[in-house]
Amino acid sequence: MMNLGVTVYEGYDWEAIPAGAPVISFCNEEFLAALPKIRKRTRRTVFVNCMTWLFGREKEAMKRGDISLFLYQNSNVMGNVIPRLRALNPDPAIRFMTFRPYFDAADFPFIAGRSTDWFGAGHISRQDEDKFSKDTWHIYEHFASPVRKRGTFLGFDQRSEVKTGRPPDWVETFHDQKSLSQQEFY
Incomplete structure (x- = not known):
């Protein structure tokens, strides 16, 4: 990215934000904690919550x-959370929008000849018990399949296991989301 002219700053260097520049964050609690400092540099703050809860x-x-x-x-998630957020602050200047995420299907070609002797399920995330x-496991155990099930869970470690219990024998877990590439996972 630097060869393309992108400038990379040290983390948490809020003074590097040009006055009035838009600042966007995807589902990041550190960003939320830093908002009072960020707002001293810009009012154009954008938050993308990838979760179904606030x-x-x-x-x-x-x-x-x-x-x-x-x-x-x-729009389903947006419609669910807007009333809860508006109840906290009805200011009409605060806006809500949906966007269509970019997905390069060339990196994930359709595979017509997949194995038919097992059903696969999985989960990719960074490690966070939330x-x-x-x-x-109750949810995944209730996936009905006429063939055996196989599962791959990335970002799952002892903290997650404390919350969920031990994974079923048919699930393989990895402690971080980088143990397999997205293509290997797919």
Whole structure:
């Protein structure tokens, strides 16, 4: 990226933000915690919550009006959270939008000749126990399949296991999301 002219700054160097520049964050609680400092440099703050629930700090930021635009990957989630966020701050200047995520299908070609002797399920995320429901194994165990099931879970470690319980024997877990590439996972 630097060869393309992108400037990379040290992390948490909020003074490097040009005055009035847009600042966007995807599902990052550190960003939410830093919003009061970021807002000293710009009011053009954008938050993309990839989850179906609200962060505590996201709600606090909404109360203060620290996020000027919320982006969502689908209208169902957006429709679910807008009333909860608007109840915290009805300011019409705070906007909500959906966007269509970019996905390069060339990196994930359709594979017509997949194995038919097993059914695959999986989960990719960074390690965070909040990425897993306490009912994870109950949910996955209820996938009905006429053939044996195989599962691959990235970003799962002892913290997640404390929350979910031990994975079923048919699930292989990896402690971080980088143990397999997305293509290997697919």
